[in-house]
Amino acid sequence: MSVTINDYLALSFLIFTIGFVGVLVRRNFLTVLMSIELMLNAVNLNLIAFSRRLSDLTGQIFSVFVITIAAGEAAIGLAIIISLYRQRKTLNVDEADTMEG
Amino acid sequence: MRDLLWLIPLLPLAGFAINGILYLVSHRTHGEAHPGHEVHPAEAKPAPSPTTAEDAPPHASAPSAHVDRHPHVPFKTAHVFVSLATTGLSCLLAFAAIVDWVKAEGLAHAHVVTLATWIPQGMNALRGGGSAAFDVDWAFRLDPLSALMISFVTFVGFLIHVYSVGYMGHEEGFGRFFAYLNLFMFSMLILVLGANFAVMFTGWEGVGLCSYLLIGYYYEKDFAADAGKKAFVVNRIGDLGFALGIFGVFAIFGSLDFGTVFSAAAAHPERFAPYATAICLCLFVGAMGKSAQIPLYVWLPDAMAGPTPVSALIHAATMVTAGVYMVVRCNVFFRLAPDAMNFVAIIGCVTAILAASMALVQNDIKKVLAYSTISQLGYMFLGCGVGAFVGGIFHVFTHAFFKACLFLGSGSVIHAMAGEQDMRKMGGLKEQLPTTRWTYLVSTLAIAGIFPFAGFFSKDEILGETFGHHRVFLWGIAIVAAVMTAFYMFRSYFMTFTGTFRGTDEQKRHLHESPGTMTWPLRLLAVGAALAGFVGIPEVLSAIFGVPHALARWLSPIFPEIPGVAPEAHLTPGTEAALMVFSVTVAVIGIAIAWRFYTGERAFERPRRLAERFPAAYRVLFNKYYVDEAYDAVFVEGLGKGGGRFLWDFDARVVDGFFVHGARNVVLALSWVSSLFDQYVVDGLVNGVAGTLQAGFRGLRHAQTGRVQNYAFVMGGGFLLLVAAYLIWR
Numbered sequence: 018m019s020v021t022i023n024d025y026l027a028l029s030f031l032i033f034t035i036g037f038v039g040v041l042v043r044r045n046f047l048t049v050l051m052s053i054e055l056m057l058n059a060v061n062l063n064l065i066a067f068s069r070r071l072s073d074l075t076g077q078i079f080s081v082f083v084i085t086i087a088a089g090e091a092a093i094g095l096a097i098i099i100s101l102y103r104q105r106k107t108l109n110v111d112e113a114d115t116m117e118g
Numbered sequence: 119m120r121d122l123l124w125l126i127p128l129l130p131l132a133g134f135a136i137n138g139i140l141y142l143v144s145h146r147t148h149g150e151a152h153p154g155h156e157v158h159p160a161e162a163k164p165a166p167s168p169t170t171a172e173d174a175p176p177h178a179s180a181p182s183a184h185v186d187r188h189p190h191v192p193f194k195t196a197h198v199f200v201s202l203a204t205t206g207l208s209c210l211l212a213f214a215a216i217v218d219w220v221k222a223e224g225l226a227h228a229h230v231v232t233l234a235t236w237i238p239q240g241m242n243a244l245r246g247g248g249s250a251a252f253d254v255d256w257a258f259r260l261d262p263l264s265a266l267m268i269s270f271v272t273f274v275g276f277l278i279h280v281y282s283v284g285y286m287g288h289e290e291g292f293g294r295f296f297a298y299l300n301l302f303m304f305s306m307l308i309l310v311l312g313a314n315f316a317v318m319f320t321g322w323e324g325v326g327l328c329s330y331l332l333i334g335y336y337y338e339k340d341f342a343a344d345a346g347k348k349a350f351v352v353n354r355i356g357d358l359g360f361a362l363g364i365f366g367v368f369a370i371f372g373s374l375d376f377g378t379v380f381s382a383a384a385a386h387p388e389r390f391a392p393y394a395t396a397i398c399l400c401l402f403v404g405a406m407g408k409s410a411q412i413p414l415y416v417w418l419p420d421a422m423a424g425p426t427p428v429s430a431l432i433h434a435a436t437m438v439t440a441g442v443y444m445v446v447r448c449n450v451f452f453r454l455a456p457d458a459m460n461f462v463a464i465i466g467c468v469t470a471i472l473a474a475s476m477a478l479v480q481n482d483i484k485k486v487l488a489y490s491t492i493s494q495l496g497y498m499f500l501g502c503g504v505g506a507f508v509g510g511i512f513h514v515f516t517h518a519f520f521k522a523c524l525f526l527g528s529g530s531v532i533h534a535m536a537g538e539q540d541m542r543k544m545g546g547l548k549e550q551l552p553t554t555r556w557t558y559l560v561s562t563l564a565i566a567g568i569f570p571f572a573g574f575f576s577k578d579e580i581l582g583e584t585f586g587h588h589r590v591f592l593w594g595i596a597i598v599a600a601v602m603t604a605f606y607m608f609r610s611y612f613m614t615f616t617g618t619f620r621g622t623d624e625q626k627r628h629l630h631e632s633p634g635t636m637t638w639p640l641r642l643l644a645v646g647a648a649l650a651g652f653v654g655i656p657e658v659l660s661a662i663f664g665v666p667h668a669l670a671r672w673l674s675p676i677f678p679e680i681p682g683v684a685p686e687a688h689l690t691p692g693t694e695a696a697l698m699v700f701s702v703t704v705a706v707i708g709i710a711i712a713w714r715f716y717t718g719e720r721a722f723e724r725p726r727r728l729a730e731r732f733p734a735a736y737r738v739l740f741n742k743y744y745v746d747e748a749y750d751a752v753f754v755e756g757l758g759k760g761g762g763r764f765l766w767d768f769d770a771r772v773v774d775g776f777f778v779h780g781a782r783n784v785v786l787a788l789s790w791v792s793s794l795f796d797q798y799v800v801d802g803l804v805n806g807v808a809g810t811l812q813a814g815f816r817g818l819r820h821a822q823t824g825r826v827q828n829y830a831f832v833m834g835g836g837f838l839l840l841v842a843a844y845l846i847w848r
Contacts, residue, residue: 041831049827110827117824 025066033059046101046108050094057087119211119218123231123258126208126215126268127307133204133300137197141293144192191292198283201296205279205303209272216265226675228261228377230313237316254374259313263676266511266669267310267443270518274435275303277639281526282427284635285533295335295425302328306436310443314374315364318444322360322408325437326353332432333424345420352417356407360444363400366393380450384678391454398451398458401444402465409441409495412469413799416746418492422484426529429484434491434525435518442498442514446507446676453505453680463503463584467592467599470496471791472743474602478609479729479739482539483528486610490565491521493599497580500596506583507677508670512654513580515669516572519646520564526640527558530632531614535625541613543621550629553637555615557644562611564647566604567705574702575651582656582697586689597704604708612716658694748800 032055039052061080068076098108105112191197219229233256279299286295305324312318326349334346364374370393371379383390405411410418421433432438445452445462452459470493477489494517501510532539534551548555564571567578577600584593619626631637654669689697715724729736738744 037834041827041834111825113826114824117822 022066022070025062029059029063029066031059032056032062044109044111046098046110049110050091050098053094054087054091057083057090120215120222120229120260121231122211123215123229123260123311124233124256126212126272127258127304127311129204129208129211130300130303130307133201134297134304136200137293137297137300140193140196140200141291141297144293191287191290194292197293197296201279201300202276202283204300205272205276208303208307209276212268212272215260216269219260219265225262225672228259228675230257230259230377232257232313252368254314254316256317257313257375258311258317259376260311261676262673263443263447263511264310266515266672268307270515271306271310271436272303274518274522274643275306275431277642278427278431278435278522278526281430281529281636281639282425284633285427285529286425291335295332298328298331298335299428299431302332302432302437306440309440313376315367315376315379316374318447319360319364322404322440322444323357325432325440326350326357326408329353329421329432329437332428333421335424335428339423342423345417345423349417349421352414353407356404356414359400359402359407360404363397363404366397366400370397376447380448380678383450383454384680387454387680390451394451394455395457398448398455399461401448401451402458402462405441405445405499406465407441408444409438409499410469410492411441411465411495411499412472413745415469415473415492416749419485419488419742422482422488426484426525426532429488430522430525430529433488434521438491438495439498439514439518442495442502442510445499445502446511449502449507449677450680452502459503459505461503462499463589463592466496466499466501466503467595468496469493470500470599471595471602472795474599474606475739475791476742477606478602479736480606481542483531483541483544483610483614484525484539486541486606487521487524487528490524490603490607493603494521494565496599497577497596500584500592501580504580504584504587504589504592506580508654508673509576509579509583511673512669513576515653516564516576516647516650519643519650520561520571520573523557523561523640523643523647524565526636526643527554527561530554530636530640533632533636534629535621536628538621538625541610543625544614544619545617545621546615546619547629548615551615551631553631553640557640557647558615559611560644561647562607564651565607566709567600567701568709569698569702570648570651572647572649572651575654575656578698578701579654579656581701582689582694585693585697597701600701601704601708604705605712608709608712609716612712612721616717617721656694656698658691658698743795744800748803 036052036055036057036059039055040049043049043052061083064076064080064083068074068080101113102108223229235253236256237252237254279296282295282299286292289295302325305321305328307321309318309321309325312321330346330350333349334343336342337346367379368374370390371382373379373382407414418433418438422429424433452462473489473492473496477486477493480486480489494513498510498513498517501507501513530551531544531547531554534547534554535544538544560571564573567574581593581596581600584596619629653672654667655663656667660666716722741747
C-alpha cells in the first residue's frame with residue numbers, strides 16, 4: 018500500500034483543525050501561538066504534497082516563504098507576549114480585552 | 119519631440135530625487151556639527167496666522183535672532199540650479215512637444231506615448247456575460263486639453279520656483295521645500311498628462327500628498343501640522359468618490375483608457391446613459407474634495423498655513439483646478455447625465471456665493487485670497503454644470519495667472535511686513551512696494567472682471583452661458599457673487615496699499631520692495647493676468663477685434679458630438695453685449711463701495727457702523743457660518759466619542775441659538791441663505807448622525823468583546839458558512 022495524496026491531505030487537514038481549535042479554545046497565549054504554528058505547517062504540508070503530485074516547484078518555494086513568515090511571526094508574537102506579561106503579569110488571553118466596545 | 123512627452127513629468131521627479139538626497143545628506147552632517155540645530159524653528163518669516171503670531175517662539179526677538187533669521191543653507195546654489203533647471207527644461211519641453219504635435223498630427227489626433235505596462239492582464243471585469251482584462255499602461259496623452267494644462271502648469275510653476283528662491287532664501291529647510299515643490303510638479307504633470315484614469319489617479323493622490331507635505335512645511339508648529347492633516351483627511355473623502363467613479367467606469371466599459379472610454383460613450387450613448395448619473399456624481403465628489411467645493415471646502419482656508427508660494431502654486435493656480443480639469447475631461451459622461459450637471463451647477467453656484475460672502479469680512483490677506491479661490495472655483499463648476507465646459511477651463515486658465523500673481527503679491531507684502539498678515543496693520547504700502555502694488559492692482563482688476571483684463575473674458579463667458587441656458591436664478595446668484603468679488607478684492611487692495619500705515623514703527627522701518635527674483639515673476643504673471651483673456655474673445659467682440667474665440671476652436675476636438683444630445687445654445691449678440699455691460703457695471707459698483715468704505719479720511723467708519731447695525735450677520739460671516747465648528751462637533755467630537763447626548767446639546771445650544779439670531783435679521787439676504795444651509799445641512803446632519811448612531815451602534819457595541827478568540831471564531835465560522843454555501847449552490 019502506497020501513500021497517496023489523499024493521505025497527505027487528511028493529515029494536513031487534521032493538523033490544521035487541531036491548530037485552529039487550539040487557537041479558539043486555549044487560554045494560554047503561548048499555546049495559542051504554538052497552535053498558529055501548527056496551522057502554518059499544515060499548510061506547508063499541503064503545499065508540498067501538491068507540489069510533488071503536480072511536479073511543480075512553485076509549491077515548495079511557497080512553503081519556504083511560509084517558513085520565513087512563520088519565523089517572523091514567532092519573533093513578533095513572543096515580543097508581544099513578553100510585553101503583555103510585563104504589563105499584566107498574566108498570559109491569559111481573556112484578560113487582554115482592552116478593545117472591548 | 120512629442121515622443122519625449124514622458125520626460126516632462128520625469129524631469130521634476132529627477133529634481134525631487136537630487137534635491138531630496140542633497141538635503142538629507144547636508145541635514146545629517148549639519149545636525150552632527152551643531153547638535154540641537156535641527157529643532158530650531160527656521161522661519162523668522164511667515165507666521166502663517168494672526169492668532170498664532172503672538173505666541174511665536176520667544177527667541178525670535180532674542181539677541182540670537184540674527185542667527186535664526188539667516189541660517190546657513192548648505193548646497194543652496196545646487197538646490198536652486200537643480201530645481202530651476204528641471205522645471206525650466208520641462209516647461210520648454212512642454213511647449214516644444216505641443217508645437218511639434220500640432221504641426222505633425224493636428225489638433226484632432228491625440229498623441230499617446232506608452233512608456234511601460236503597469237498592470238498587465240490583472241483581474242477581469244464581468245460585464246454582460248463577457249469579461250475584459252484589467253490592463254493598465256503608463257501612458258501619457260497629449261491632446262488640446264492636456265496641452266493647455268501643461269502649458270500653464272509648467273509656466274506658472276517655473277515662475278513660482280523662481281519666486282521661491284527669493285522668498286524662501288533664509289529658510290533652513292530650503293532644500294526640503296524645493297524637493298517637495300519638484301515632487302508636486304511631477305505629480306501635477308502626471309495628473310494632467312495621464313492617458314487613463316489609473317495614471318490620472320496616481321497624479322491625483324500625488325498632488326494630495328505634496329499638498330499635505332507643503333501645508334505642514336512648518337511642521338514644528340501645531341496649526342500647520344493640523345492644517346496638513348485636515349487637508350489630507352478631507353481630500354480622502356473626495357478621493358473615495360473618485361475611486362468609486364473609476365471602478366464604475368471600468369465595470370461598464372472594461373477599460374480605463376480615455377480614448378477608448380469616451381469614444382465608446384459618445385458612440386453608444388443609449389447603452390451608457392442609465393449609469394451616467396451615478397458615475398458622474400461619484401467623480402464629482404472627487405472633484406469637490408480636490409477643488410474645495412461645499413461641503414468639502416473647509417481644508418483650503420487652513421491650507422494657508424503653508425508658505426505663500428505653495429498657496430500660490432498648489433492652492434490657487436494648479437492643484438485645486440484638477441477637479442475642473444477632471445470634469446471637463448469627462449465631459450462626455452457629464453453631458454449624458456443632465457441631473458449630475460444640475461448638481462454640479464448648483465454646488466458651484468452656492469460655493470461661489472458662500473465663499474465670496476465669507477471673504478467680505480476676513481482681515482488676513484491670505485485668507486481673503488483663499489476664500490476668493492474657493493469662490494472662483496465655484497464659478498468654474500457653475501460653468502461646467504450649465505454646459506460651458508470651455509468657459510470653465512478658460513476660467514481655470516486665466517485664474518491661474520491672476521490668482522498666482524495675487525498670492526505672490528501678498529507674499530511680497532508679507533515679506534516686507536516681516537511676517538505680518540493682518541491687513542488692519544498695513545496701509546499705504548504703495549510708496550515702498552511700487553512693483554508689488556501695480557501687479558496686485560492689475561490682478562485685482564482681472565479678478566473683478568473689468569474689461570479688458572483676463573478675468574472679464576472668462577467670467578463673462580460663464581455668466582453669459584448660465585444666462586443663455588435659462589438658469590436665470592443661478593445667474594442672479596453668480597452676479598451677486600461677482601459684486602462681492604469686486605468688493606472684497608478692492609477692499610484688500612485699499613486696506614493694504616492706500617491710506618496711512620497702521621503698523622508699528624519697527625515694521626515701518628523694515629518695509630522694502632522685494633528682490634528681483636520675486637518681482638520678475640510678479641511682472642510676468644501680471645502681464646498674463648492682463649492679456650490671457652484674449653485667447654477667448656466672445657462672439658460680439660470678435661467682430662470688433664477681428665479675432666475669433668481661439669480657445670473654443672483649440673478645445674473643440676475634446677468635445678465629441680453625441681447623438682441625441684443637443685449642441686450648445688447661442689445667445690443673440692444683443693443679449694450678449696447687454697450682459698457684458700451689466701456684469702462690468704456691477705463689478706464697478708462693487709469697487710465703488712469698497713472705495714467709499716476703505717479710502718479717504720473716514721475709512722473703516724462705514725463698515726464698522728454696518729457691522730454694529732447687524733451684529734449677528736457680521737458674526738455669522740466672520741465665523742464662516744460656523745461650518746468648521748459644526749464639522750468639529752459632528753464628525754470629530756460626535757463620531758470620535760460617540761456621544762449622542764452631546765450632539766443633542768450642540769443642536770439645542772449652538773444651532774438653535776444661531777438659528778434664532780439669524781432669524782432676527784431676515785432682512786439680510788445673507789442670513790437667509792445661511793439659515794437655509796443651517797436648516798437642511800447642519801440640522802439634518804446633526805439629527806441624522808445622532809439618530810443613526812444611537813440606534814445602530816447600540817447593538818453593535820456588544821459584538822465588540824475585545825477578545826481575539828471571539829473574532830477568530832466568527833471568522834472561522836463565517837468561512838465555513840461560505841464554503842458550505844459554495845458547496846450547496848455552486
